Amino acid sequence: xxxxxxxxxxxxxxxxxxxxxxxxxxxxxxxxxxxxxxxxxxxxxxxxxxxxxxxxxxxxxxxxxxxxxxxxxxxxxxxxxxxxxxxxxxxxxxxxxxxxxxxxxxxxxxxxxxx
Amino acid sequence: xxxxxxxxxxxxxxxxxxxxxxxxxxxxxxxxxxxxxxxxxxxxxxxxxxxxxxxxxxxxxxxxxxxxxxxxxxxxxxxxxxxxxxxxxxxxxxxxxxxxxxxxxxxxxxxxxx
Numbered sequence: 419x420x421x422x423x424x425x426x427x428x429x430x431x432x433x434x435x436x437x438x439x440x441x442x443x444x445x446x447x448x449x450x451x452x453x454x455x456x457x458x459x460x461x462x463x464x465x466x467x468x469x470x471x472x473x474x475x476x477x478x479x480x481x482x483x484x485x486x487x488x489x490x491x492x493x494x495x496x497x498x499x500x501x502x503x504x505x506x507x508x509x510x511x512x513x514x515x516x517x518x519x520x521x522x523x524x525x526x527x528x529x530x531x532x533x
Numbered sequence: 534x535x536x537x538x539x540x541x542x543x544x545x546x547x548x549x550x551x552x553x554x555x556x557x558x559x560x561x562x563x564x565x566x567x568x569x570x571x572x573x574x575x576x577x578x579x580x581x582x583x584x585x586x587x588x589x590x591x592x593x594x595x596x597x598x599x600x601x602x603x604x605x606x607x608x609x610x611x612x613x614x615x616x617x618x619x620x621x622x623x624x625x626x627x628x629x630x631x632x633x634x635x636x637x638x639x640x641x642x643x644x645x646x647x
Contacts, residue, residue, distance in 0.1 A: 424575075461640045467635060523575050
């Protein structure tokens, strides 16, 4: 069965500094990996995904994530954080080999960006 | 175009009552998912529907929970004999055919069981 771990409940970053939100996963086969963001009082929004190809994936709002197969990680990064990036971030995984659509989400990491 | 819609946006019920939550997916999306987000928790997978295939119900927490999708479009999540621990935000998402596709989420239904 697939699983996702987001080891940090909260990440605090100063505006303008780089940010990293960590995610590790476990699947029996090849993964599809996703990042979603939930802004206050708004619904969940897609940020980016890794399916195949380049390990570095670029997404919305200047975010990127690097797929590392050996470390089974898919950390979310941004070179320069904005106060408006403050939100709840979810990593998610789908196991390609099971052939199903079941998607498992992590517990979420709350990002606070201080001005 | 229109996104995923859910109704009601808020539902307050008494313990032991049944509730029905509705989801209208994006037109043309064949996959539909239900999740539960409890306060301070992540998203818990409940069930998904894909076209005419049998739904994956592996995430439903008990037999009090059921869901159906009529005509390949609208879905209803039913919780029978609600308990206080059922209080949560219930999220629906849809995606277009193919396992690669991203999910588009509705605004959710906040269920409070008194």
